[in-house]
Amino acid sequence: xxxxxxxxxxxxxxxxxxxxxxxxxxxxxxxxxxxxxxxxxxxxxxxxxxxxxxxxxxxxxxxxxxxxxxxxxxxxxxxxx
Numbered sequence: 027x028x029x030x031x032x033x034x035x036x037x038x039x040x041x042x043x044x045x046x047x048x049x050x051x052x053x054x055x056x057x058x059x060x061x062x063x064x065x066x067x068x069x070x071x072x073x074x075x076x077x078x079x080x081x082x083x084x085x086x087x088x089x090x091x092x093x094x095x096x097x098x099x100x101x102x103x104x105x106x107x
Contacts (some may be wrong), residue, residue, distance in 0.1 A: 027094035
């Protein structure tokens with residue numbers, strides 16, 4: 027299945043892309059996507075092991091099972107004053 031991964035703010039800087047399509051086996055979870063992205067090395071290795079993620083625009087835990095065509099956005103922590 028193909029998952030569309032979206033990166034924002036500092037995660038976009040790490041990834042070097044706004045988005046990336048990733049092929050995963052059926053039954054994969056958000057945690058599997060994160061592990062696969064981190065394993066690619068380079069800037070993606072800086073993605074936290076447990077980032078905040080949204081699946082199809084809804085916040086989702088890492089245990090969420092993905093389906094073909096899902097969109098997973100990785101949202102970095104925000105600091106402000």
